[in-house]
Amino acid sequence: MSAAEPSMSELILHHYPTSPFAEKTRLLLGFKGLSWRSVKVSPVMPKPDLTALTGGYRKTPVLQIGADIYCDTALIARRLDQEKALPAFFPEGQEMIAATFAAWADSVVFQHAVSLVFQPESIAVRFGNLPQEAIKAFLADRAGFFSGGSATKLTAGQARHQWPTIMVRLEQQLQREEGDYLFGEPSIADFAMAHPLWFLKATPVTAPLVDNYPAVSAWLARVLGFGHGAPSEMTSEEALAIARNTTPAALPDEQFIDPNGFEVGQQVVIAATDYGIDPVAGELMFAGSEELIVRREDERGGWVHVHFPRLGFRIETH
Numbered sequence: 001m002s003a004a005e006p007s008m009s010e011l012i013l014h015h016y017p018t019s020p021f022a023e024k025t026r027l028l029l030g031f032k033g034l035s036w037r038s039v040k041v042s043p044v045m046p047k048p049d050l051t052a053l054t055g056g057y058r059k060t061p062v063l064q065i066g067a068d069i070y071c072d073t074a075l076i077a078r079r080l081d082q083e084k085a086l087p088a089f090f091p092e093g094q095e096m097i098a099a100t101f102a103a104w105a106d107s108v109v110f111q112h113a114v115s116l117v118f119q120p121e122s123i124a125v126r127f128g129n130l131p132q133e134a135i136k137a138f139l140a141d142r143a144g145f146f147s148g149g150s151a152t153k154l155t156a157g158q159a160r161h162q163w164p165t166i167m168v169r170l171e172q173q174l175q176r177e178e179g180d181y182l183f184g185e186p187s188i189a190d191f192a193m194a195h196p197l198w199f200l201k202a203t204p205v206t207a208p209l210v211d212n213y214p215a216v217s218a219w220l221a222r223v224l225g226f227g228h229g230a231p232s233e234m235t236s237e238e239a240l241a242i243a244r245n246t247t248p249a250a251l252p253d254e255q256f257i258d259p260n261g262f263e264v265g266q267q268v269v270i271a272a273t274d275y276g277i278d279p280v281a282g283e284l285m286f287a288g289s290e291e292l293i294v295r296r297e298d299e300r301g302g303w304v305h306v307h308f309p310r311l312g313f314r315i316e317t318h
């Protein structure tokens with residue numbers, strides 16, 4: 001084995017500090033006690049070194065392992081379970097409830113948190129020390145991010161109106177004696193519920209929306225207490241070189257399933273259906289019950305396999 005070889009299989013997270021879904025993933029890495037490399041990405045477009053790897057997908061975070069690029073935290077969690085099986089994110093007997101609750105929290109609870117953090121009273125505090133131009137650029141970037149997909153923005157009024165229902169239910173469930181985690185032992189559900197609350201707590205105007213609930217606060221401290229594992233910095237150029245100098249991993253040993261007639265080797269585009277629907281073009285390599293894989297070539301990243309969850313993504317002919 002040459003000295004450079006071990007770095008080829010390292011977990012590389014492309015992310016930025018203030019992103020809730022990045023925090024979810026950092027906690028997933030912490031929960032598993034994993035070491036990983038941290039590549040910082042801009043919170044707004046353009047992100048040329050990231051899209052060179054993904055082929056257009058721009059959401060945060062993205063996990064890279066050699067020449068395999070994993071988009072969306074729903075799939076990243078499954079990939080980390082393969083990396084280290086225990087403790088599991090989808091405990092036996094809770095596969096459906098854990099994944100389904102997590103998908104609800106990642107969409108519904110997250111949309112509430114975004115709307116509450118970006119309401120005018122809160123935005124002024126959150127971005128207090130940023131120049132006006134930077135705030136404008138951020139808001140313009142996010143306005144476009146929501147066009148064309150199935151997700152519609154929740155108004156701040158509706159988010160404020162619905163928030164107590166979510167929190168009172170959560171508080172009730174966590175008040176029970178065995179309520180250390182949502183479903184007994186920790187699962188993906190805890191991490192998906194925690195990151196929107198972490199986001200609200202980061203701004204003084206919205207922090208009371210979490211702090212007013214004692215059982216929720218105690219549970220959140222436990223989940224955030226898993227920490228981030230052991231990250232070390234890496235540049236985006238190094239990450240691109242790793243992709244270029246590695247061959248994608250063997251495809252999953254699972255039957256190719258496509259009820260709509262897509263076949264291996266076909267040129268397709270894959271895109272999220274909710275928001276951030278930038279399409280990724282490539283050759284369809286695999287479609288399993290949880291995962292889609294396309295192969296594409298990039299001038300700087302070389303041949304890569306880009307992986308997406310099946311749920312919430314669509315395949316179309318190119």
Ligand SMILES: N[C@@H](CCC(=O)N[C@@H](CS)C(=O)NCC(=O)O)C(=O)O
Pocket residue numbers: 019020021022042043044045058059060061071072073074106145276
């Ligand atoms: N379903 C995606 C959602 C990711 C997401 O919405 N990330 C936000 C940041 S928390 C984002 O991409 N914002 C725009 C950006 O970072 O460019 C996942 O689970 O990874």
